[in-house]
Amino acid sequence: MAKTLQSNQPRPASFAHPVAWMRQLTRLQPAKWNWSRSTRAALGMGLPLAIGTLSGNLGVYLWVAMGFLLQMGGERDNPYHIQFQRMLITTPLSLLGLLLGYLSYLPWELVILCFTVLAFISAILSSYNSALSIGTMQMLMMGTVAVGNPAINHYWHVALLAFIGIVFYAALLGIEALLLRHRPEDQASENLLRALASLALHRAQKQPIEQDEQQITNNLNTLYTLMFHTRSLSQGRNLGSEHTAAVLQRFDSVFASIVGCADSAQLTAIAATLQQAATAYASKSKHIPTVDDTPGCSTSLNKDANELFQTLWKRSSTLPDNSITAPQPAAKRKQLAAILGELSPGREVLLAAAALAVCTFIAYALRWKDDYSHWYWIPMTVILVMKPDMGSVFSRSMLRSIGTSFGVIIGGFILYFVSPGPLFVLIMAALAFVLPWASQRSYAMMSLIITPLVLVLIDYVSPERNGVNYALLRFEDTLLGGAIALVFGYLLWPKTNHRQLYQNFQQIRLALANYLHATLPQADTPAPQSQLHSARHAAYGQIANIRTNLQKQLSDPPPASQEALSWFPLISSAARMANSITTYSINSTGKLSAHDLQYLQKLGELIAHGTPADFPKEAWQSDTPGSAEDQLLRAAMNELQHVNGMVDVRPAPTPNDTVSA
Structure with missing residues (x-):
C-alpha cells in the first residue's frame, strides 16, 4: 500500500492565476560577481581574437577562442584540482566531437543513425557524473558544428586549434590557483557558519527555517564531497580529509543543538556569535572565538560551538574515533561491485535517453527538408535543451527561446555593424566577462550572453556572411529546435513525475x-x-x-x-x-x-x-x-x-x- 496526495486538496492561491508558472519560470536567482572567473573569461576570449585580428589570421584563432569557451561554459564552483580532473574527461570528448566531422563523408542516412546512437549513449553516460554530462554535451555540439560546416577542410586541424584553446584555459586557471589559493572548504565553512547563525535567529524569532536547512545541507554536501574526493586520492592516512571529517562532525553537532534548543534568548546570542565567527574566519583572524557557558538548553550548544571553533581554527585537529582508514582488499571488491551495480541505467534514464535520441533523429532529418547554410543550429538547440540532467525540458526550452530572442539581436548587431578590429575584440571580451555572472542568474540570461558569442564565432569561421539575416535564421532555428524538444521530448512521452515524487518521498x-x-x-x-x-x-x-x-x-x-x-x-x-x-x-x-x-x-x-x-x-x-x-x-x-x-x-x-x- 502506498501514500498519495488526495486529488481534492485545495490549491494555493498563488497558482490560481493561469500565468503564475511563468513568473516562476522567469524568476532570477541571486548572483554575485566572481571577479577572477570573469577576468579569466575575458582574457581567454579577448587575447586569441586580438592576436588573430593583428596577424590577419582571425579564422584560425576563432577556433582557439572556441576551445576556451567550451571549458569556460562548463565551469562549476569546484576546487581547482577537481576542475583540472574534470578537464581530463571533457577535453577528449569535446575534441572527439570535432573529429566526428569526418562522418560528413558518409551517406546522410548513416550520419543521422550515428548521431542518434551517440545521443542515446551520451544521455546514459550523463547520468553517471557531471563531468561526463558536460563532456558528452560538448561532443554532440561540436560534432554537429563540424558535420554541418562545409568551411572546415581538415577536422584534425580545428581539433588541434581547439585543444590549444583548452590548454590556454588550463594555464589561466593554474595561474589563478597559484595567486588566489582559494580553498573551497574555507568558503563552505564560512557559508555554514552564516547559515547556522541564520537558523538560530529564525528559530528564536519563530520564523520559517526551510531555506536555512537547505543552505546548511548544500554546504555540508560540499564538504562531504571534498572529504571523500581528497581521501580517494590518498593511499594512506590523509590529515586534510581527517580534518574535514572533524569539521563536518562539529558542524553537525552545532546544527543538532540549535534544532534541539527552544530558548529564544540563547538562540539569539549564539546567532550573533556565529556571525562574528564567520566574519573572523573569512578575514583569516587568528583569534579563536569562544562562547561563555550559560545555563539553559544551550549548555550543550555552547560546548558544541566552542569545539567547532577550535577545530576550524586549528587545522591539525582530528577526530580519532572518526578518522577514515584505507579500505581493505575485500572492502574494495565490495565497493567495485556496488559501483558496477550503480552503472546499470534505470528506467527513467533509458526513457530520457530515448527521448533525446528521437529528437536528435528528427533534428538531423530536417536537413532533407531545409539544406540551408548553418542548418545545424536546430540539432544544437535540441542537444542543449534535451540534456536529461539539467532540469525541466519545458523550462529550458522556454528560457532558451527567451534568451536567444534577445541574444540574436546582440549577435546581429555585431555581425552587421562591427568589423574585425579593436572594437570587435572589446565587445566579445565584455560578453565573456559577463557570462559567469549571467549563468548564475538564470538559464535565459546565460543563453542571452552565450548566443552572440557562439553566433559570431561560428559565423566568422564560415566564408558565407549573412549578417542580420543569419542572426534571424538562428532565432527561427532555436524556436524550431525548442518546439521539437517540447513536442517529441516532453509532451508525447509518459509523465513519470508522479512515480518519481512518490519514490523520492519513500526514500x-x-x-x-x-x-x-x-x-x-x-x-x-x-x-x-x-x-x-x-x-x-x-x-x-x-x-x-x-x-x-x-x-x-x-x-x-x-x-x-x-x-x-x-x-x-x-x-x-x-x-x-x-x-x-x-x-x-x-x-x-x-x-x-x-x-x-x-x-x-x-x-x-x-x-x-x-x-x-x-x-x-x-x-x-x-x-x-x-x-x-x-x-x-x-x-x-x-x-x-x-x-x-x-x-x-x-x-x-x-x-x-x-x-x-
Whole structure:
C-alpha cells in the first residue's frame, strides 16, 4: 500500500492565476560577481581574437577562442584540482566531437543513425557524473558544428586549434590557483557558519527555517564531497580529509543543538556569535572565538560551538574515533561491485535517453527538408535543451527561446555593424566577462550572453556572411529546435513525475526511520556518534534534494507545477519530523526503558512503511511523562496524523503506473 496526495486538496492561491508558472519560470536567482572567473573569461576570449585580428589570421584563432569557451561554459564552483580532473574527461570528448566531422563523408542516412546512437549513449553516460554530462554535451555540439560546416577542410586541424584553446584555459586557471589559493572548504565553512547563525535567529524569532536547512545541507554536501574526493586520492592516512571529517562532525553537532534548543534568548546570542565567527574566519583572524557557558538548553550548544571553533581554527585537529582508514582488499571488491551495480541505467534514464535520441533523429532529418547554410543550429538547440540532467525540458526550452530572442539581436548587431578590429575584440571580451555572472542568474540570461558569442564565432569561421539575416535564421532555428524538444521530448512521452515524487518521498521516509534508529541505544550502549551523524546528514539531504527538485518543477505549466506544489506540505511535515528526531538526539539521556524502546522501534517502522491503516487507534505514550522519549512520541504521532489527513490509500505504483496527486 502506498501514500498519495488526495486529488481534492485545495490549491494555493498563488497558482490560481493561469500565468503564475511563468513568473516562476522567469524568476532570477541571486548572483554575485566572481571577479577572477570573469577576468579569466575575458582574457581567454579577448587575447586569441586580438592576436588573430593583428596577424590577419582571425579564422584560425576563432577556433582557439572556441576551445576556451567550451571549458569556460562548463565551469562549476569546484576546487581547482577537481576542475583540472574534470578537464581530463571533457577535453577528449569535446575534441572527439570535432573529429566526428569526418562522418560528413558518409551517406546522410548513416550520419543521422550515428548521431542518434551517440545521443542515446551520451544521455546514459550523463547520468553517471557531471563531468561526463558536460563532456558528452560538448561532443554532440561540436560534432554537429563540424558535420554541418562545409568551411572546415581538415577536422584534425580545428581539433588541434581547439585543444590549444583548452590548454590556454588550463594555464589561466593554474595561474589563478597559484595567486588566489582559494580553498573551497574555507568558503563552505564560512557559508555554514552564516547559515547556522541564520537558523538560530529564525528559530528564536519563530520564523520559517526551510531555506536555512537547505543552505546548511548544500554546504555540508560540499564538504562531504571534498572529504571523500581528497581521501580517494590518498593511499594512506590523509590529515586534510581527517580534518574535514572533524569539521563536518562539529558542524553537525552545532546544527543538532540549535534544532534541539527552544530558548529564544540563547538562540539569539549564539546567532550573533556565529556571525562574528564567520566574519573572523573569512578575514583569516587568528583569534579563536569562544562562547561563555550559560545555563539553559544551550549548555550543550555552547560546548558544541566552542569545539567547532577550535577545530576550524586549528587545522591539525582530528577526530580519532572518526578518522577514515584505507579500505581493505575485500572492502574494495565490495565497493567495485556496488559501483558496477550503480552503472546499470534505470528506467527513467533509458526513457530520457530515448527521448533525446528521437529528437536528435528528427533534428538531423530536417536537413532533407531545409539544406540551408548553418542548418545545424536546430540539432544544437535540441542537444542543449534535451540534456536529461539539467532540469525541466519545458523550462529550458522556454528560457532558451527567451534568451536567444534577445541574444540574436546582440549577435546581429555585431555581425552587421562591427568589423574585425579593436572594437570587435572589446565587445566579445565584455560578453565573456559577463557570462559567469549571467549563468548564475538564470538559464535565459546565460543563453542571452552565450548566443552572440557562439553566433559570431561560428559565423566568422564560415566564408558565407549573412549578417542580420543569419542572426534571424538562428532565432527561427532555436524556436524550431525548442518546439521539437517540447513536442517529441516532453509532451508525447509518459509523465513519470508522479512515480518519481512518490519514490523520492519513500526514500525520505526510510532515511527518517534510519535516523530514528540511529538515536537508539544498541545492546545497552549509546548509539555511535559517527552513525548518528551519517544518518542525520542522509535524512536532511534527502529532504533538501526533493525540495530542490520540486522548486525546479514549479516553472512547468499546470498541472505539473500544481502537482509539485501539492507535495510541499508533505515535505514540510518530513522536515518537522527530522527536527523532532534531532531534538530527541540532543535531549535523550541514552537510557531507555524496555517499554519506550519498543514503542520507538515501532515508530521507526511506522515512519518507514506504515500506511493510514497501520496507524494505532490510541496514541503511544512514554512511561515517563515529560521525558525526551515522551516528547518525541507525541510530536511524531501528531505529525503522522497530520500526514494521514493529506493522503489516500492506494496500491503502490508499478513500473507502468503513476501516482496521482
